[in-house]
Amino acid sequence: MTLGFTLAYLTLIVLIPLAGLVWRSASLGWGGMWHVATDARTLNALKISFGTSLVAALINVVFGVIVAWVLVRYRFPGRRIIDAIVDLPFALPTAVAGIALTALYSKNGWIGRWLDPLGIKVAFTPIGITIALIFIGLPFVVRTVQPVMEEIRKEVEEAAATLGATRFQTISRVLLPGLTPAILTGFALAFARAVGEYGSVIFIAGNLPYISEIAPLLIVIRLEEFDYTGATAIAAIMLLISFTMLFVINLIQAWSRRRYGYAT
Amino acid sequence: MDVRVSGVRKEFDRFPALHDVSLDISSGELIALLGPSGSGKTTLLRLIAGLETPTEGKVFFGDEDASLKSVQERNVGFVFQHYALFRHMTVIDNVGFGLKVRPSASRPSNEEIRRRSSELLDFVQLGGLEKRYPAQLSGGQRQRVALARAMAIEPRVLLLDEPFGALDAKVRKELRRWLREIHDKTMHTTVFVTHDQDEALELADRVVVMSQGKIEQIGTPDQVYDTPNSPFVYGFIGESSSLSVRIDDGEVWLADRALGLKSDAPDGDAALYFRPHDVELVDGCGGCIAGTVIASRRVGATRRVELEIGGAAERVEIEIPADHPAREKSRIAFRPKHWRVFPKV
Numbered sequence: 001m002t003l004g005f006t007l008a009y010l011t012l013i014v015l016i017p018l019a020g021l022v023w024r025s026a027s028l029g030w031g032g033m034w035h036v037a038t039d040a041r042t043l044n045a046l047k048i049s050f051g052t053s054l055v056a057a058l059i060n061v062v063f064g065v066i067v068a069w070v071l072v073r074y075r076f077p078g079r080r081i082i083d084a085i086v087d088l089p090f091a092l093p094t095a096v097a098g099i100a101l102t103a104l105y106s107k108n109g110w111i112g113r114w115l116d117p118l119g120i121k122v123a124f125t126p127i128g129i130t131i132a133l134i135f136i137g138l139p140f141v142v143r144t145v146q147p148v149m150e151e152i153r154k155e156v157e158e159a160a161a162t163l164g165a166t167r168f169q170t171i172s173r174v175l176l177p178g179l180t181p182a183i184l185t186g187f188a189l190a191f192a193r194a195v196g197e198y199g200s201v202i203f204i205a206g207n208l209p210y211i212s213e214i215a216p217l218l219i220v221i222r223l224e225e226f227d228y229t230g231a232t233a234i235a236a237i238m239l240l241i242s243f244t245m246l247f248v249i250n251l252i253q254a255w256s257r258r259r260y261g262y263a264t
Numbered sequence: 265m266d267v268r269v270s271g272v273r274k275e276f277d278r279f280p281a282l283h284d285v286s287l288d289i290s291s292g293e294l295i296a297l298l299g300p301s302g303s304g305k306t307t308l309l310r311l312i313a314g315l316e317t318p319t320e321g322k323v324f325f326g327d328e329d330a331s332l333k334s335v336q337e338r339n340v341g342f343v344f345q346h347y348a349l350f351r352h353m354t355v356i357d358n359v360g361f362g363l364k365v366r367p368s369a370s371r372p373s374n375e376e377i378r379r380r381s382s383e384l385l386d387f388v389q390l391g392g393l394e395k396r397y398p399a400q401l402s403g404g405q406r407q408r409v410a411l412a413r414a415m416a417i418e419p420r421v422l423l424l425d426e427p428f429g430a431l432d433a434k435v436r437k438e439l440r441r442w443l444r445e446i447h448d449k450t451m452h453t454t455v456f457v458t459h460d461q462d463e464a465l466e467l468a469d470r471v472v473v474m475s476q477g478k479i480e481q482i483g484t485p486d487q488v489y490d491t492p493n494s495p496f497v498y499g500f501i502g503e504s505s506s507l508s509v510r511i512d513d514g515e516v517w518l519a520d521r522a523l524g525l526k527s528d529a530p531d532g533d534a535a536l537y538f539r540p541h542d543v544e545l546v547d548g549c550g551g552c553i554a555g556t557v558i559a560s561r562r563v564g565a566t567r568r569v570e571l572e573i574g575g576a577a578e579r580v581e582i583e584i585p586a587d588h589p590a591r592e593k594s595r596i597a598f599r600p601k602h603w604r605v606f607p608k609v
Contacts, residue, residue, distance in 0.1 A: 155348035158315050161335045162342040163362035177352045
């Protein structure tokens with residue numbers, strides 16, 4: 001009964017739209033599909049989308065883990081406020097974030113004006129896209145890692161210390177390996193979200209074809225040209241890549257769960 | 265390795281957890297720190313390990329001042345109540361961890377680490393489980409792994425914090441006997457914390473009874489059981505009954521009656537302590553304690569009765585033979601065989 005309900009719901013909300021997407025793009029045929037996929041502009045857009053998303057997700061893993069650690073282990077005034085701020089990117093309309101970031105990083109912005117003389121351009125380049133994606137991806141890492149961290153007993157660290165492990169050895173050999181599955185999940189979520197992000201990116205990206213044009217934007221452009229098949233083809237390619245990556249990450253997780261016996 | 269705790273005081277945020285505690289442990293001894301929760305026993309253990317630093321006072325390992333050393337340098341084996349195993353490592357990797365993190369100069373080769381770890385696993389009777397992960401073991405097995413892991417670093421002293429606290433009663437008893445065997449084979453200086461008096465009395469060479477951040481009494485199990493030196497120890501170890509009495513000229517008085525017991529306690533109000541099972545029943549009463557039975561229940565081979573004594577209606581428990589004819593409302597007279605009088609504070 002519950003299984004039936006779950007399947008019906010999933011089908012309605014997720015599978016039917018995705019199937020529609022595949023069916024629509026299939027009308028192009030393999031040749032047409034190949035043509036769209038190997039088009040230089042499409043390739044560049046995909047490269048930028050997946051490249052910036054990957055970099056942003058990696059950066060989020062590093063800093064997200066640190067933020068989670070500080071929130072879990074340290075008690076300081078304002079901790080609850082900081083904890084709440086982490087969720088802001090979830091709640092904020094992404095366009096607002098995009099406009100704010102653009103204002104900050106453009107040539108005359110608060111931060112951009114200091115970077116510009118150094119020859120660093122952030123707005124309207126892939127760096128800007130990455131920054132926007134870091135912004136929207138951070139809570140995914142923090143919120144997946146935090147609860148697992150809270151379960152790590154202080155005793156485990158103390159045990160490592162009594163056995164002679166330095167602080168660095170305790171972190172690298174005891175704490176981080178235990179967090180790996182959670183970190184992987186956080187990475188996967190932040191990455192998936194970044195690949196699909198649209199609102200916050202289009203403002204700061206500048207959307208120059210071949211340079212700072214992301215795949216979701218290219219889809220919108222194709223739609224505006226009434227090239228529905230072209231748009232769905234790009235979407236189908238993104239779907240395929242994203243699905244493959246999520247599948248691989250899931251495999252790694254299943255493997256580590258089996259290995260470490262986290263099921264109990 | 266002798267361990268000496270000297271004049272240690274510990275405060276947490278101005279709240280005192282230990283007041284001026286001193287304790288000498290000789291090499292190869294098995295010592296129990298026994299007390300109710302909040303008595304400071306775990307704090308004392310953690311201070312010896314170096315997981316806490318004393319506010320005042322010192323800890324010596326042999327002649328060396330260990331208080332100057334970090335946890336890592338002290339080389340102690342610590343076993344936690346909830347095992348604290350590394351759950352992403354196999355059993356054998358857990359045991360070998362302490363050797364693997366040594367600086368390369370003193371680190372044995374990988375084969376040597378593996379050999380020693382699996383020897384230790386055999387020693388704690390877990391041979392064959394090397395490849396398991398902690399989540400795949402029972403509680404008792406996990407605690408054995410934790411002990412093997414602690415012993416792998418050849419610690420100068422083994423410290424166990426309520427090692428059996430998370431296990432069920434049957435496993436607990438097994439592991440208790442087993443720990444004693446391990447200790448007799450290895451002769452590691454061992455300190456363990458417990459709130460279970462049976463565990464402490466059965467296992468330890470000497471028991472340190474603690475209460476409210478102070479040591480109440482240190483002694484062999486016989487000493488602390490037979491000659492408790494304070495009302496607290498009397499009440500905490502074994503069962504005890506007490507009565508309000510008065511000391512007058514070396515004579516113990518219960519209300520207006522002399523009990524025929526001599527005491528060298530100072531004159532004034534005092535409390536008489538005795539064990540419920542350590543009494544003799546007497547007929548008629550010249551110099552004895554008499555009371556009315558208000559409750560009686562069968563406990564194993566004997567019967568436990570609650571008596572109401574004298575005008576103040578104080579209640580004490582004593583044990584009588586199961587076939588004793590006493591029933592509710594009847595009167596019983598008895599005299600404690602062993603007893604102690606403590607002045608009222």
